[in-house]
Amino acid sequence: AQSVAQPEDQVNVAEGNPLTVKCTYSVSGNPYLFWYVQYPNRGLQFLLKYITGDNLVKGSYGFEAEFNKSQTSFHLKKPSALVSDSALYFCAVPKDSSGNTGKLIFGQGTTLQVKP
Amino acid sequence: EAGVAQSPRYKIIEKRQSVAFWCNPISGHATLYWYQQILGQGPKLLIQFQNNGVVDDSQLPKDRFSAERLKGVDSTLKIQPAKLEDSAVYLCASSPSGGAHREQYFGPGTRLTVT
Numbered sequence: 416a417q418s419v420a421q422p423e424d425q426v427n428v429a430e431g432n433p434l435t436v437k438c439t440y441s442v443s444g445n446p447y448l449f450w451y452v453q454y455p456n457r458g459l460q461f462l463l464k465y466i467t468g469d470n471l472v473k474g475s476y477g478f479e480a481e482f483n484k485s486q487t488s489f490h491l492k493k494p495s496a497l498v499s500d501s502a503l504y505f506c507a508v509p510k511d512s513s514g515n516t517g518k519l520i521f522g523q524g525t526t527l528q529v530k531p
Numbered sequence: 532e533a534g535v536a537q538s539p540r541y542k543i544i545e546k547r548q549s550v551a552f553w554c555n556p557i558s559g560h561a562t563l564y565w566y567q568q569i570l571g572q573g574p575k576l577l578i579q580f581q582n583n584g585v586v587d588d589s590q591l592p593k594d595r596f597s598a599e600r601l602k603g604v605d606s607t608l609k610i611q612p613a614k615l616e617d618s619a620v621y622l623c624a625s626s627p628s629g630g631a632h633r634e635q636y637f638g639p640g641t642r643l644t645v646t
Contacts, residue, residue: 447632458535458622458637459574466632505573509631516587517562517629521573 417442419489419506421522428496428529436491436525438506448489449507449519450480459505465489476500496529503527533557535638537623543644549611552641556604556625562586563600564635565608566622574622580606581629613645 418441428434440448447466451459463474470482480491491504503524510518536555544550556563561582566574577596579586583603591598595614600606610617620642624635 445631449634451637456639458537458639459624459635461634461636464632464634507573510576511631516579517564517626517631517633517635518576518579518587519574519635521575523571523573 417508417510417520419508419520419522421506421525423525425526425528430498430529430531431495434493434496434500434527436504436527438489438491438522440487440489440508442508447509448482450474450491451505451507453503453505498529498531501527501529535623535625535636537638537641539641540639541642543646544613546615546645547612549609550613550643552608552621554606554623554638557636560625560627562626562629563606564624565598566624568620568622579629586629615645618643618645
């Protein structure tokens, strides 16, 4: 069964420092992987996805993620954190990567707190 | 381009009452999803529509939840009767098609409190 795990409930970083939000996955077939962000009282926003090709994926707001097949990880990164990056981040994988259903299985979420 | 619209944004009801949520997806998006997000958890898919047909409703508690997308555009999710454990944020999302590689566009959600 497809699954993702986010091992940290919360990540704290100082503004200007690099940030990493971790995600590990377990999939069969094509490893389509997604990151979404949720700001307070708002819906989820798509950040980036890995489908195939380059292992380093660039997304919105300066975020990037590195697909690592040997470690089954897809960590979200940003070179310099902003206070406005403080939000709840979700890693997700499709339930069925080979079919037409887009049903996503989400991790439990990681709260990112960036302090000035 | 307008985003996914949802209403109401907040709803408070007593247990055993009924409630309905409305969603209007991004224009031209064939696929529509309803998710339930309980506080502290990731969203969980309730139902997926492709145009006006149901693709996946395996996680929908059909004894109390129902959803429709009659004309393949906007959709309504209903709970009748509501239970305390239905307190959650109900998110609607859409995508151009239902492929596993497609990103989804989410609305702001409806926060339901059942007392």
